[in-house]
Structures are given as C-alpha cells and as structure tokens.
Amino acid sequence: MAKALELRNITKRYPLVLANDRISLDVGWGEVLAIVGENGAGKSTLMKIVYGLVKPDQGEIIVEGVPVHVTSPRDAIAKGIGMVHQHFMLVEPFTVLENVILGSEPGSPAQIDLARARTEVEALNKELGFNLDLDAKIEDLAVGLQQRVEILKAIYRKARILILDEPTAVLTPQEAEELFEFLRKFVQQGNAAIFISHKLAEVIRVSDRTTVIRDGKVVGTVNTKDTSVEELARMMVGREVILTVQKTPKTPGExxxxxxxxxxxxxxxxxxxxxxxxxxxxxxxxxxxxxxxxxxxxxxxxxxxxxxxxxxxxxxxxxxxxxxxxxxxxxxxxxxxxxxxxxxxxxxxxxxxxxxxxxxxxxxxxxxxxxxxxxxxxxxxxxxxxxxxxxxxxxxxxxxxxxxxxxxxxxxxxxxxxxxxxxxxxxxxxxxxxxxxxxxxxxxxxxxxxxxxxxxxxxxxxxxxxxxxxxxxxxxxxxxxxxxxxxxxxxxxxxxxxxx
Ligand SMILES: Nc1ncnc2c1ncn2[C@@H]1O[C@H](COP(=O)(O)OP(=O)(O)OP(=O)(O)O)[C@@H](O)[C@H]1O
Ligand SMILES: [Mg+2]
The missing domain is CATH 3.40.50.300 (P-loop containing nucleotide triphosphate hydrolases)
Structure with a gap:
C-alpha cells in the first residue's frame, strides 16, 4: 500500500542557512511520525512546505503514491493535509462554530446553510469526544480547547494527514494526555499524523517512528519503541545531554x-x-x-x-x-x-x-x-x-x-x-x-x-x-x-x- 505522505529530497535555502537539505521521509496510514531536532534544525520549514506556505527550491511531495504540487494551504487541504500551528490561527471574537466553518461554509456564498453546518460540526464534535460548546467565543476558551477547535477545523475539512507543530508546548499535562488519546484514535482509524515536539518523553509516548533532523539534514529514523529519551537527545544534539539541573543549596540574602x-x-x-x-x-x-x-x-x-x-x-x-x-x-x-x-x-x-x-x-x-x-x-x-x-x-x-x-x-x-x-x-x-x-x-x-x-x-x-x-x-x-x-x-x- 502506498504511504500516506512521502517527501523526497526537499531542499530550501534561506539567505543565511540551508534550512532543509535534501530531506526525505515518509509516514504511513495508521502511523504517528514524530520529527525532532534542535531549534533551527528545519522542522517548521519542512512542514510549511508540505502545507503550501513555503515554496521549496527542490524536491517532491507524494501523497498516496501520487506526486502533487502544493502551492497554498488550499491545495494542501484538497489533498487531505491539515495543519495545527503552534500559534493558533483562530478569530478570537468569533464562536467555535464560526471558526470551524470559516472559509468552507456549506450552502451558497449568498446564503450560508448554518443549520446544516451546525449539525455536521456537532456530529464531528461528538464523534471526536471534544465536548466543545459551539457557541462559545474563542477568546473565552482555555488554550487546550482552542487547540481542539483547530483540530476540529482541520477534520471538518476532511484532513486525513494531520500535522501538529509543537502542539503540547502550551498544554497542561492533562490536556496533552487528551490530545495523545485523540491522536492514537485518529491514526487507528486509518489516518496519519506528524507530530513535532521538544518534549522527548511525549514523542516516545505517542509516536510509532521518529525522524531526527540536524542542521537541515535527516540524521536517522528510528522505531520509537526501540529508542530512549537519551538516545534521541544524543542524535539531535550530537553529544550527551545532562537532563538534571546541578544546583547547590544557598542561603538567600536580603x-x-x-x-x-x-x-x-x-x-x-x-x-x-x-x-x-x-x-x-x-x-x-x-x-x-x-x-x-x-x-x-x-x-x-x-x-x-x-x-x-x-x-x-x-x-x-x-x-x-x-x-x-x-x-x-x-x-x-x-x-x-x-x-x-x-x-x-x-x-x-x-x-x-x-x-x-x-x-x-x-x-x-x-x-x-x-x-x-x-x-x-x-x-x-x-x-x-x-x-x-x-x-x-x-x-x-x-x-x-x-x-x-x-x-x-x-x-x-x-x-x-x-x-x-x-x-x-x-x-x-x-x-x-x-x-x-x-x-x-x-x-x-x-x-x-x-x-x-x-x-x-x-x-x-x-x-x-x-x-x-x-x-x-x-x-x-x-x-x-x-x-x-x-x-x-x-x-x-x-x-x-x-x-x-
Ligand atoms: N523566512 C525566513 N527567512 C530567513 N531564514 C528563515 C526564514 N524562516 C526560517 N528561517 C531559518 O531557517 C532555519 C530553520 O528554521 P525552522 O523554523 O524550520 O526551525 P525549527 O526546526 O522549526 O526550529 P524550532 O524548534 O526552534 O521551532 C532557521 O535557521 C531559521 O532562522
Ligand atoms: Mg519550529
């Protein structure tokens, strides 16, 4: 069976850095692929290329075995690719429902079929177990819930390959746990996900394979169950990382x-x-x-x-x-x-x-x-x-x-x-x-x-x-x-x- 997504030799040069240097990787249906690497390694650039936000200098994007041209998020969405950004792209004074359907409203432009939209979104909300109040305004929601809105939005647009760039950076441990449950369920239903995070313990918990990037190049891909936080850290940074803080007791002053x-x-x-x-x-x-x-x-x-x-x-x-x-x-x-x-x-x-x-x-x-x-x-x-x-x-x-x-x-x-x-x-x-x-x-x-x-x-x-x-x-x-x-x-x- 063809892979969900394959990237071949993706290269992107910026004036001061080679952000992506012939990067090749793939993710299969039913799989969560984690991508890890140091700050500036090129992870976000790569994902922006896949989502049509950045144009690569070279390389191929292949969805289900077919080479595609992705030149805008609209193209990406049409190919079943969804992305949840670290900085949410939601409209704060709008409600959950309005944000989810924004840009893909059912009905005609002159007459949006709100009743239909509500039914569809409510059904998805139930199915995903998200418990979102569709009439709540974004600005009143906790970050974890705002992220669910982003995910709901991607899935409403029929995303089957979901990209999450540092999705847990702003979540509480409880919210992160719920996100992982969702992700596992999402891929079990035959979808695919790419997960970027600096929290290596999470990477190990949620992913099937992990691709490590350093200075714009792929260092290697490992089966997550065979690796450890220490090994991933070493592959990323190129040396041992001491994970505990050395601190001596001090008597505080004034x-x-x-x-x-x-x-x-x-x-x-x-x-x-x-x-x-x-x-x-x-x-x-x-x-x-x-x-x-x-x-x-x-x-x-x-x-x-x-x-x-x-x-x-x-x-x-x-x-x-x-x-x-x-x-x-x-x-x-x-x-x-x-x-x-x-x-x-x-x-x-x-x-x-x-x-x-x-x-x-x-x-x-x-x-x-x-x-x-x-x-x-x-x-x-x-x-x-x-x-x-x-x-x-x-x-x-x-x-x-x-x-x-x-x-x-x-x-x-x-x-x-x-x-x-x-x-x-x-x-x-x-x-x-x-x-x-x-x-x-x-x-x-x-x-x-x-x-x-x-x-x-x-x-x-x-x-x-x-x-x-x-x-x-x-x-x-x-x-x-x-x-x-x-x-x-x-x-x-x-x-x-x-x-x-
Ligand atoms: N628009 C741009 N113009 C110039 N350089 C850029 C641009 N966007 C990204 N870069 C550079 O490309 C490199 C890769 O950046 P990228 O954001 O992909 O890193 P990252 O792996 O996502 O890092 P982090 O973990 O810090 O988010 C960095 O050196 C960055 O400064
Ligand atoms: Mg980044």
Whole structure:
C-alpha cells in the first residue's frame, strides 16, 4: 500500500542557512511520525512546505503514491493535509462554530446553510469526544480547547494527514494526555499524523517512528519503541545531554522583591489577583506553579509595570511607579511568556532586539545619539554567549526559529545584570540542549545573587530550578512548598485548589 505522505529530497535555502537539505521521509496510514531536532534544525520549514506556505527550491511531495504540487494551504487541504500551528490561527471574537466553518461554509456564498453546518460540526464534535460548546467565543476558551477547535477545523475539512507543530508546548499535562488519546484514535482509524515536539518523553509516548533532523539534514529514523529519551537527545544534539539541573543549596540574602496584598483586575474574574503576598530574596529562585490561567499572567504583568494594581510591591525595599520603564531602570529583567507580542519586535533586527527596553540609555545612546558600535558589540555578545543561530546581528525577529527567538530574549534579559529576574515560561519551545543551557544560566545568576521569580507550566522545570514553590489557584496562593517536599502529588492537589 502506498504511504500516506512521502517527501523526497526537499531542499530550501534561506539567505543565511540551508534550512532543509535534501530531506526525505515518509509516514504511513495508521502511523504517528514524530520529527525532532534542535531549534533551527528545519522542522517548521519542512512542514510549511508540505502545507503550501513555503515554496521549496527542490524536491517532491507524494501523497498516496501520487506526486502533487502544493502551492497554498488550499491545495494542501484538497489533498487531505491539515495543519495545527503552534500559534493558533483562530478569530478570537468569533464562536467555535464560526471558526470551524470559516472559509468552507456549506450552502451558497449568498446564503450560508448554518443549520446544516451546525449539525455536521456537532456530529464531528461528538464523534471526536471534544465536548466543545459551539457557541462559545474563542477568546473565552482555555488554550487546550482552542487547540481542539483547530483540530476540529482541520477534520471538518476532511484532513486525513494531520500535522501538529509543537502542539503540547502550551498544554497542561492533562490536556496533552487528551490530545495523545485523540491522536492514537485518529491514526487507528486509518489516518496519519506528524507530530513535532521538544518534549522527548511525549514523542516516545505517542509516536510509532521518529525522524531526527540536524542542521537541515535527516540524521536517522528510528522505531520509537526501540529508542530512549537519551538516545534521541544524543542524535539531535550530537553529544550527551545532562537532563538534571546541578544546583547547590544557598542561603538567600536580603529581600529583593516584596509583594503585599496585591490585587489586580482581569477581564476574566478567575484570573484576577485577590490579595497575593510573598517575598523573593537575593540568591533564591521562587517558583510559581499552577495551571495556566489562574492569575500567573496578571501577576507577572503587575510586577513588571504592565498592569495596574492595588497593594504594595517593593523592589529592594522601595516602592516604584507602576511603570515598565521605572522597574526596568531599577534592575528588573523580564522574560515574557508571549515572545512574539512582548519579547521581540518582529520587524527589528537582532541588533535592535538585543537592546529593547534599554535602547535610550548608556552605552547604547549617549547624548541623544545611538552608538552603533556599542549596539553591534552587545548584540554579538548575546548571539555568541547564548548560541543564537544563525550567528547574525541583522536578521529580522520573525525570521528566527521559535527556540532561537527565545534565546535572544533570555540572553538580552540576563546580560543586563539585573537584580530581579521574572521569567515566564523561559524554555517554552526550546530544544533539550538549549533548556540545559538556559537552566545553567539561571542557576549561575542565582548563585551570583540574583533574585528569580520563575513562572512555568512545566512542573519538572519548576521543581528542578526552584528553592521554594508557591502554587497559584484562581488568583490566590494556595500554598508554599520547599523544593524537596514538592512531590508531583502535593503540587497537583494544590494546583487543583485542594489544601491538604
Ligand atoms: N523566512 C525566513 N527567512 C530567513 N531564514 C528563515 C526564514 N524562516 C526560517 N528561517 C531559518 O531557517 C532555519 C530553520 O528554521 P525552522 O523554523 O524550520 O526551525 P525549527 O526546526 O522549526 O526550529 P524550532 O524548534 O526552534 O521551532 C532557521 O535557521 C531559521 O532562522
Ligand atoms: Mg519550529
């Protein structure tokens, strides 16, 4: 039987890199193929080629044994190929139903047959066990549910080959589990799926085979049941990766960040902060664990001067104006959770992105003039020290792969010698080698006396980096645990709003 999808010698060159270098792979009906590789290895580029978003320089795409030309997503959909992007493409103020049928509405353009659409979509919703409320607005849905809408949309368009590019990066462990159940069922019904992820344990759990890509080339394909996280990591990175953080106990110093009775409003009452108090000392990492959407985003925004609040926040004992510039000048660094919105200006060059937020100060601006040499030198330092690939200071923010964009932000924020670092999801979308590196950098900064507030949806990350862990639930702190008492179980209960 012909393979569901076959790629032969796909090549794509960008001005600075050969993103795909004669890549060949295949996926059969009934199979989940995982694709893994370091940040910038070329995974997303390859999938965008298959989905008609990027034109390859060379190579063939073969669907069910027939060579096809895919020059737009419309072509891809017509061939039964669907894609769920990491950044969802949904229209936020529209309902679930409207989003699912958008662009393939039944009936005539003059008269959309809404009743028919509703019946069809409801039937699919049932069949997939998605439990979506078709009349809910996208903006009111949790991320995990938004992703289901994306999947429903692809399947409504009759996708039989489903591509998922880092689908679990923003999911809770529970949501990820449900996605895997769906994927297994989907392929058991005779479909095919391609799954891209940096979470190698998940790759091993859900895929049948795994193709490893490095520097745009296929390194090899393995049967997933015969491999391990360690082997995949080695194939990806080309060396052993140490998967645990080396951290020595430290006695923390003076209080650098003090929060007292913090109250802040959000459009969703569940996310509003209802009186939060805690301290972070110099030389300690305080982790905030919790299911996303329990006020973590609002807390970070308040502390970084991006959201108004009531209550007291003291930075090194001082109250500061509730302004991003004021807290930044004092010495607060911020790794924001949304790198495309807040972390980078996508049209700015690396050089410009490396001084964002400090561009008006010495040594980048002196007496009102931008100092090109100092700016260039700083960018080179960030790119070198944080292994940003490609090693350019010119490239526009949007041309970086997800993980490399994140490295620019982490590098910029850590290299300005801050007193407090607020890090939200610092390694989301980052490959396993780079996670190891970023973790080492955060711990080294802590050892030099930096106070770190770490917000992460990744429990492993919170547990391995933090000295103390606070758990947030519906805008409150449910409890505090020392790192060594924070078992997954105890954290899980607090995260669900249950006090032992
Ligand atoms: N439009 C573009 N212009 C120039 N270079 C690009 C463009 N898009 C991607 N690249 C480069 O191609 C390479 C591969 O990028 P790609 O996004 O495919 O990586 P990836 O494997 O998906 O990485 P990640 O795990 O970080 O998402 C990177 O070096 C990237 O900078
Ligand atoms: Mg990618």
């Amino acid at each position: 209080v650098m960040l003090e929060v007292e009775g913090l109250v802040a409003q959000s459009h969703n009452p569940k996310h509003s902060l209802k009186g939060i108090s805690f301290q972070v000392r110099a030389g300690e990492v305080v982790g905030i664990a919790g299911v996303e959407g329990n006020g973590q985003t609002e807390l970070v925004e308040a502390l970084t001067g991006l959201r108004p609040y009531l209550g007291k926040v003291r930075y090194g004992g001082q109250e500061l104006p509730q302004k991003a510039r004021a807290v930044r000048e004092w010495g607060l660094s911020h790794i924001p959770e949304d790198r495309n919105q807040r972390g980078l200006v996508l049209d700015f060059s690396t050089r410009e992105n490396c001084i964002l937020g400090d561009h008006y100060r010495k040594p980048y601006t002196i007496m009102g003039f931008l100092e090109a040499d100092n700016i260039e030198q700083h960018a080179r330092m960030v790119v070198e020290n944080f292994d940003v690939r490609p090693r350019s200071t010119e490239l526009a923010g949007r041309r970086y792969s997800g993980g490399n964009a994140q490295k620019i932000i982490v590098g910029r924020e850590l290299s300005r010698d801050p007193r407090v670092l607020i890090a939200a999801q610092p390694t989301r979308g980052v490959d396993i080698g780079a996670i190891e590196f970023i973790h080492e950098q955060i711990i080294a900064a802590r050892d030099r006396g930096l106070a770190v507030l770490l917000v992460s949806a990744d429990l492993n990350e919170v547990r391995s980096l933090s000295d103390r862990i606070l758990v947030m639930f519906e805008g409150r702190i449910m409890g505090e645990l020392k790192a060594e008492e924070a078992t997954e179980e105890r954290l899980g209960l607090l995260m669900a709003g249950i006090r032992a």
